[in-house]
Amino acid sequence: MSQFLVKEGVKNQIRKGEKLVTTHCCYCGMQCGMHIRVNEKTNKVVGVEPRYDWVLTRGKMCPKGVTAYQTVDHPDRIKRPLIKKNGQFVESSWDEALDLIENKYKELQRNYGKDSLSVYGGVSMTNEKCYLVGKYARVALGTRYLDYNGRYCMSSAAGGFNKTLGMDRGSTLPWTELEHTDCFFMAGSNTAECHPTSIQWFWKAKDKGAKIIVADPRETATARVADVHLDLLPGTDSALANGIMHLLIKHDYVDNEYVQERCNNFGELKEMTAKFTPEYTSKITGISVEKIVKAAHIFGKSPRSVVMFARGAEQQTAGVDNVSLYTSMALLRGQIGKFASGVATFTGQGNGQGGREHGQKSDLLPGYRKLTDPKAVEYISGVWGIKPEEMPKPGVSAYEMFDLMKNKTIRGLHVICSNPVVSSPNINHVYEALRELDFLVVSDFFLSETAELADVVLPATTWAEDEGTTTNIEGRVIHIRKVVEPIGESKPDWEIMSLIAERMGKGKHFQYREPREIFNELRLASKGGKADYYGVTYEKIDEQDGVFWPAPTEDHPGSPSVFKEKFATEDGKANLAVCDWKGPAEVKSTEYPIWLTTGRVVFHYLSGNQTRRVGFLKEQCPEPFVEMHPELASQYQVINGEKVKLTTPRGDMIVPVKITKAIRKDVVFVPYHWGKELAVNQLTSPALDPISRMPEFKVCPVKLEKLAK
Amino acid sequence: MNKIMYLEFERCIGCRACQAACRECGDHDAKERNYVEYVDFTESRQTFPMLCMQCKDPACARVCPANAIQITEEGVVLSAMEEKCIGCRNCTFGCPFGIPKFDFEKNKMYKCDMCYDRTRDDIPPMCASVCPSEAIRFIDFDEMQQLRRRRTQMNLVEGKKPQEGNKWDYVPEFFGVYTDSQ
Numbered sequence: 001m002s003q004f005l006v007k008e009g010v011k012n013q014i015r016k017g018e019k020l021v022t023t024h025c026c027y028c029g030m031q032c033g034m035h036i037r038v039n040e041k042t043n044k045v046v047g048v049e050p051r052y053d054w055v056l057t058r059g060k061m062c063p064k065g066v067t068a069y070q071t072v073d074h075p076d077r078i079k080r081p082l083i084k085k086n087g088q089f090v091e092s093s094w095d096e097a098l099d100l101i102e103n104k105y106k107e108l109q110r111n112y113g114k115d116s117l118s119v120y121g122g123v124s125m126t127n128e129k130c131y132l133v134g135k136y137a138r139v140a141l142g143t144r145y146l147d148y149n150g151r152y153c154m155s156s157a158a159g160g161f162n163k164t165l166g167m168d169r170g171s172t173l174p175w176t177e178l179e180h181t182d183c184f185f186m187a188g189s190n191t192a193e194c195h196p197t198s199i200q201w202f203w204k205a206k207d208k209g210a211k212i213i214v215a216d217p218r219e220t221a222t223a224r225v226a227d228v229h230l231d232l233l234p235g236t237d238s239a240l241a242n243g244i245m246h247l248l249i250k251h252d253y254v255d256n257e258y259v260q261e262r263c264n265n266f267g268e269l270k271e272m273t274a275k276f277t278p279e280y281t282s283k284i285t286g287i288s289v290e291k292i293v294k295a296a297h298i299f300g301k302s303p304r305s306v307v308m309f310a311r312g313a314e315q316q317t318a319g320v321d322n323v324s325l326y327t328s329m330a331l332l333r334g335q336i337g338k339f340a341s342g343v344a345t346f347t348g349q350g351n352g353q354g355g356r357e358h359g360q361k362s363d364l365l366p367g368y369r370k371l372t373d374p375k376a377v378e379y380i381s382g383v384w385g386i387k388p389e390e391m392p393k394p395g396v397s398a399y400e401m402f403d404l405m406k407n408k409t410i411r412g413l414h415v416i417c418s419n420p421v422v423s424s425p426n427i428n429h430v431y432e433a434l435r436e437l438d439f440l441v442v443s444d445f446f447l448s449e450t451a452e453l454a455d456v457v458l459p460a461t462t463w464a465e466d467e468g469t470t471t472n473i474e475g476r477v478i479h480i481r482k483v484v485e486p487i488g489e490s491k492p493d494w495e496i497m498s499l500i501a502e503r504m505g506k507g508k509h510f511q512y513r514e515p516r517e518i519f520n521e522l523r524l525a526s527k528g529g530k531a532d533y534y535g536v537t538y539e540k541i542d543e544q545d546g547v548f549w550p551a552p553t554e555d556h557p558g559s560p561s562v563f564k565e566k567f568a569t570e571d572g573k574a575n576l577a578v579c580d581w582k583g584p585a586e587v588k589s590t591e592y593p594i595w596l597t598t599g600r601v602v603f604h605y606l607s608g609n610q611t612r613r614v615g616f617l618k619e620q621c622p623e624p625f626v627e628m629h630p631e632l633a634s635q636y637q638v639i640n641g642e643k644v645k646l647t648t649p650r651g652d653m654i655v656p657v658k659i660t661k662a663i664r665k666d667v668v669f670v671p672y673h674w675g676k677e678l679a680v681n682q683l684t685s686p687a688l689d690p691i692s693r694m695p696e697f698k699v700c701p702v703k704l705e706k707l708a709k
Numbered sequence: 710m711n712k713i714m715y716l717e718f719e720r721c722i723g724c725r726a727c728q729a730a731c732r733e734c735g736d737h738d739a740k741e742r743n744y745v746e747y748v749d750f751t752e753s754r755q756t757f758p759m760l761c762m763q764c765k766d767p768a769c770a771r772v773c774p775a776n777a778i779q780i781t782e783e784g785v786v787l788s789a790m791e792e793k794c795i796g797c798r799n800c801t802f803g804c805p806f807g808i809p810k811f812d813f814e815k816n817k818m819y820k821c822d823m824c825y826d827r828t829r830d831d832i833p834p835m836c837a838s839v840c841p842s843e844a845i846r847f848i849d850f851d852e853m854q855q856l857r858r859r860r861t862q863m864n865l866v867e868g869k870k871p872q873e874g875n876k877w878d879y880v881p882e883f884f885g886v887y888t889d890s891q
Contacts, residue, residue: 011831052838060838060841062724062726063725066726066839192723196842199842222722224754224755616732
């Protein structure tokens with residue numbers, strides 16, 4: 001099998017004594033194509049070479065992507081299992097670690113029942129691993145308590161898409177079409193920093209005259225060049241979307257034929273949006289009337305538009321509402337299912353799309369099947385070789401699992417590919433919850449803040465040490481190649497889960513020699529489900545630059561665009577959203593008079609466990625900061641670089657000030673990539689969306705204090 | 710090699726992938742030779758990348774007392790030759806763009822060489838290869854001409870023409886290396 005894929009006429013530099021292995025980046029949902037340089041003598045990863053011919057990213061990479069290879073042979077890698085003895089980690093053999101896990105797991109389940117164990121997964125790993133996390137929890141451990149970090153990332157988008165379109169594929173169109181789009185409406189997405197390589201498509205479209213509308217409390221690098229920057233208050237997205245739809249209806253921009261034929265609830269939507277006049281919308285959102293009107297006209301007049309949103313709109317208690325309302329904007333304009341138009345969410349994690357489809361979520365089974373559907377349970381039980389009555393019932397969402405740890409319902413936890421004491425909201429509570437556990441196992445390749453609390457740390461591999469597939473931001477299934485053998489005694493997560501399953505007496509359900517066998521099982525498990533991967537094979541991915549799901553049969557080429565004829569709802573029609581603006585869970589007061597919002601910087605990824613260890617990225621952004629408008633800084637008499645104290649009812653932090661006019665005067669912004677005393681998630685609100693159970697990271701009132709000299 | 714390094718500052722998103730990538734070039738000793746700066750962060754997030762202009766008559770080479778800075782036949786201005794550089798740092802002060810840097814450990818100047826180990830084989834330099842926003846491009850002379858003309862066209866479409874005081878907004882910002890045959 002050739003490890004280096006290159007199209008005719010494309011030149012790459014291959015240095016003497018080196019070979020290239022073709023793969024994709026390990027970080028965000030763009031999954032940029034890259035070749036990894038390997039020294040043929042030492043068999044070590046030594047660098048990166050652009051993959052000019054990868055169809056979506058064309059050799060482009062962000063600084064995280066360029067330096068991603070440096071995590072593979074990093075001195076901080078955990079190379080042997082670690083067991084905590086008298087508060088200190090001691091290196092051990094795999095046998096010793098597995099013995100301990102087996103004894104503890106069995107003891108806990110004997111004393112407190114099957115559900116006393118729990119699994120907390122992640123989606124920065126391959127489909128094969130994500131799929132196996134669900135099976136591991138439900139078959140090997142037999143527990144209902146399973147959820148994953150996508151609950152903080154994609155669940156509101158999923159909830160909104162399922163509600164309106166009946167199916168949750170992050171993008172309804174392939175992104176290579178974006179250069180032909182006439183108008184982008186982006187809400188709550190700092191795409192220039194969070195998905196830098198997507199910018200080439202927006203800029204290409206802009207070169208041809210496309211308009212860009214950005215809704216964000218900050219003037220991000222994308223908002224800076226936007227035709228209209230809707231500088232809304234955090235937590236007011238649903239008012240904005242209703243306001244825009246009010247104007248679309250008023251000025252006759254609605255595609256009546258499309259709405260008539262393909263959408264439900266138009267009458268109700270019209271009624272609901274009636275009160276969202278530009279004046280009323282402006283009062284709630286804080287955006288000037290002129291900007292709202294201008295945006296609505298630009299969006300309404302554009303023949304081909306794409307509505308896009310990200311965590312800014314989704315990480316709110318009204319996240320699902322926001323997503324459904326923004327999606328409805330695209331529906332009113334008759335855009336979904338057509339060329340260069342549609343709706344898309346920016347997937348934050350590498351496999352945020354694939355990882356949420358195959359049963360890591362507390363209430364889902366592979367192929368986007370529902371755990372509450374007896375037929376789905378029967379089918380998956382058949383694939384897994386268990387009895388339907390053995391299938392555990394739905395559990396609770398990620399953040400709610402910590403409550404159950406605190407009250408001792410859950411006593412053991414296995415964290416795989418996640419760092420919840422940095423990435424969760426209100427982390428002081430999460431710390432307390434994890435300390436209540438009788439037994440904590442963490443699989444990771446660096447000692448994360450969560451791993452520091454563990455009783456056993458199992459050394460996992462990096463993305464370059466295992467083969468598999470991921471599903472990118474578009475819904476395209478792509479191939480991650482194994483570049484080198486795992487270093488030290490580290491093992492890929494699927495092998496770790498299989499070893500533990502063996503110890504729990506369920507080894508016969510986990511007989512895999514390589515990831516491809518897991519993928520074939522996943523294909524079967526997803527067959528007939530909404531996210532149907534049956535027609536996706538490793539060979540087909542390599543042949544045709546990835547395969548878009550759904551691909552229901554072996555000869556099916558995949559579905560780059562979806563909803564061309566009908567939607568995936570029961571009646572085939574999209575459900576327009578009828579939702580009022582509710583407002584965030586917490587409101588400003590004299591004690592907490594400023595809005596706090598959080599997000600990413602371009603140099604770091606998620607909880608920073610990987611990127612904080614990479615030299616270049618650390619140099620560029622070594623610590624968090626609080627971004628504020630000079631007017632606000634002046635009111636508090638603070639200067640650039642000065643340290644201030646931020647407080648919410650849940651915690652406080654001390655952080656240096658960064659002054660810029662590129663943010664609202666009543667909002668401050670802190671990036672979330674750091675742990676412990678540098679974590680802004682000590683402050684963030686754990687209020688959950690009622691449907692998606694996603695926490696409201698993006699909105700909470702905060703107190704700002706100048707430090708005494 | 711008959712290519713142009715083409716910069717469009719307003720496309721820059723400030724990700725600094727060009728800097729990270731610069732370190733990855735074979736001859737670059739894991740040190741970056743370009744930079745990205747904010748125009749004025751207090752006002753806006755606008756950033757701009759800067760790399761060596763590969764001047765026809767480079768100030769860095771002019772002020773070098775040891776004649777250590779060589780120019781290739783294609784016009785690429787190289788880092789100081791190890792055996793000749795006397796570490797006087799004249800070049801770092803001479804360059805109007807702040808490109809040459811000084812390695813205090815090796816007592817030697819180093820600078821952007823347009824990834825000569827790649828570009829001599831017609832492979833784009835690392836910075837232009839990875840730049841997500843295409844603020845930095847490595848393109849053919851003809852393509853550059855086309856981009857220039859398109860800019861004029863867009864200005865006409867939008868009804869813009871240079872006024873007293875903003876003429877510089879209309880000045881081409883390309884630079885690069887091209888042989889005399891062009």
